[in-house]
Amino acid sequence: MSLDLTGKVAIVTGSSQGIGRSAVEALVKAGAKVVMNKHNNEEMLKSVAAEITNEFGGTVVPVLADVTKKEQAQLLIDAAMELGGIDILVNNAGGLIKRVPVAEFDQEHYHQVMDVNLLSTFLMCNLVLPQMKAQGGGSIINLSSQAAHDGGGAGSAVYSSSKGATWTMTKSLAKEVGPEKIRVNCISPGFIGKTTFHDTFTAQEVHENVKKIVPLRRHGAPEDVANSVLFLASDMSAYITGQTIEVNGGLLMF
DSSP, rough: OSSTTTTTTEEEOOSSSSSHHHHHHHHHHTTTTEEEEEOOHHHHHHHHHHHHHHHHHEEEEEOOOTTTTHHHOOOOOOOHHTTTTOOOOEOOOOOOOSSSGGOOOOOHHHHHIIIIIIIHHHHHHHHHHHHHHHHEEEEEEEEOOOOHHHHSSOOHHHHHHHHHHHHHHHHOOOOHHHHGTTTEEEEEEESSSSSHHHHHOOOHHHHOOOOOSSTOOOOOHHHHHHHHHHHHSSSSGOOOOSOEEETTTTTTTT
16 A cells, blocks of 8 residues: 555646645645646646646646536546546535625525535536546545534534535445445545635634644644545545545544
8 A cells, every 4th residue: 555646647626725735736746647726817826836846846737617617627627638537536626705694694605605615526526437437446535624513613604514515425425436446535624724714714813712722732734634635545545435534633523
């Protein structure tokens, strides 16, 4: 068993920064060829891809696409096929968008959050499965959140619901495609610092307070999540499917 991914091809959605970018870097360092993605700002996306290849070498293909739209999500599939196939899919695209209390329910916001967090995951899985089946296996890694278990902060009911659905969908899909040697797992990050999510939506006071209550006494880093991605993408996790890895420093235990 090895963490060597030489010869493998991976797709990482929503990967120009934070957890997604760290996942791309981890996969590239392990030898995989990676298709990375952002839904806007092609110049930034290409710049990040160049930075990664300059630092770590390897092959990184940037693809501008909105993965909530099937015809655009297909562009990632096409790019991966040009690299030789699809062995690994990391469904990282997602976001809170904004905090909206249920009492102020906003149907447009509901669909926006559900689409980017859940619909994108369904679409990407739908599109990669034919190729993974033809190749005789693969690894799909979905990104959920601690919010799926504890409801998240104020005004995040839609986000928490979408991440809870991602967690459940992972189990269902794992049963569906397991006989074809396709593994489907989930990662549930807790408070991960150095990310746009918490820099945008979490008060600095909360940042400081979290450090005091996390048993490991620090925020998580994008690299902590990327290391779990690498494990689930590799043969080291060959007999693991339908599971969720909680990456939260002990902030929430089961």
